[in-house]
Amino acid sequence: MPPMQTQSITQKLANPTVFMNLSGAILPWLSGAAAIMIAWGLLIGFQTPPDYQQGQTVKIMFIHVPAAWLSMMAYVIVAVSSFGLLVFRHPLADVSAKAAAPIGAVFTLIALATGSLWGKPTWGTYWQWDARMTSVLILLFLYLGLMALRSSIEDETLASKLTAVLALTGIVILPVIKFSVDWWNTLHQPAGVIKGGLDPVFLKPLLISAVGFSLLFFALHMKGMRNEVLRRRVKARQLKEVDRAARQGAPA
Amino acid sequence: MIPDMGKHAIFIWSSYAIMAGVLGALIAWLIFDGRRQARLLAQFDTRRSKN
Numbered sequence: 001m002p003p004m005q006t007q008s009i010t011q012k013l014a015n016p017t018v019f020m021n022l023s024g025a026i027l028p029w030l031s032g033a034a035a036i037m038i039a040w041g042l043l044i045g046f047q048t049p050p051d052y053q054q055g056q057t058v059k060i061m062f063i064h065v066p067a068a069w070l071s072m073m074a075y076v077i078v079a080v081s082s083f084g085l086l087v088f089r090h091p092l093a094d095v096s097a098k099a100a101a102p103i104g105a106v107f108t109l110i111a112l113a114t115g116s117l118w119g120k121p122t123w124g125t126y127w128q129w130d131a132r133m134t135s136v137l138i139l140l141f142l143y144l145g146l147m148a149l150r151s152s153i154e155d156e157t158l159a160s161k162l163t164a165v166l167a168l169t170g171i172v173i174l175p176v177i178k179f180s181v182d183w184w185n186t187l188h189q190p191a192g193v194i195k196g197g198l199d200p201v202f203l204k205p206l207l208i209s210a211v212g213f214s215l216l217f218f219a220l221h222m223k224g225m226r227n228e229v230l231r232r233r234v235k236a237r238q239l240k241e242v243d244r245a246a247r248q249g250a251p252a
Numbered sequence: 253m254i255p256d257m258g259k260h261a262i263f264i265w266s267s268y269a270i271m272a273g274v275l276g277a278l279i280a281w282l283i284f285d286g287r288r289q290a291r292l293l294a295q296f297d298t299r300r301s302k303n
Contacts (some may be wrong), residue, residue, distance in 0.1 A: 046255060057258045060267045105279045114267040121260045223282045230289035237296040
């Protein structure tokens with residue numbers, strides 16, 4: 001009986017060559033769509049009237065909230081990719097986890113910095129060790145820890161597995177961040193966007209901006225994955241050359 | 253086109269500047285890294301075709 005020739009979409013995408021061809025075609029369109037949506041969202045956002053409580057500082061929301069959402073979404077991608085590596089040994093899972101970590105760290109840094117700058121005129125302080133802010137700071141350290149752990153181990157296979165275990169352990173931070181405003185008495189206000197607490201005049205630009213930044217995130221993640229695939233190809237060739245040189249130089 | 257941000261302008265513009273600066277640096281790093289890896293790969297392939 002001949003072997004099965006059919007492949008699922010996941011199996012096809014697991015092939016780095018297929019991924020490189022597909023992502024090479026998608027990336028320019030994704031980047032363009034992200035730029036248009038971000039520009040559109042921020043343009044509308046800048047035309048909104050001042051909030052009755054927060055005044056013009058409400059405009060920080062159009063970058064702070066998408067960055068905060070994406071800081072957590074990036075970690076979900078890191079964790080799911082890590083699970084894919086440990087359980088299914090998906091060839092691109094580790095590539096995805098490695099590429100998502102620095103992007104997640106950048107969005108977390110933006111969320112913290114813009115939140116701090118929003119906090120000063122709103123709460124009267126740049127920083128407070130409350131549950132929401134502290135848990136997001138821990139998320140940033142978690143991203144930095146993942147990157148540091150990976151780069152500190154020379155054996156790439158071992159580094160990938162240990163980083164994946166840490167990433168899966170660290171996922172506990174996500175519900176803490178999400179529900180910190182409900183579980184503890186925090187300076188940070190509870191989530192109001194999903195629950196309908198935001199005026200439509202602010203909601204529209206916020207959602208457009210969030211879609212734009214999400215598209216940007218996926219474009220950056222795709223670009224990071226492409227770079228990592230290229231880096232692994234370079235490394236494979238380097239190892240092959242070293243191996244060939246060693247065989248040629250070895251005594252008969 | 254750009255409204256007056258009032259007394260809190262410094263906080264608003266600083267937020268946008270940080271966002272643009274950090275994201276800009278990330279995008280530049282990704283583009284630079286991609287070009288570097290592609291160049292290294294091309295060098296290996298050129299060397300292999302010569303041998």
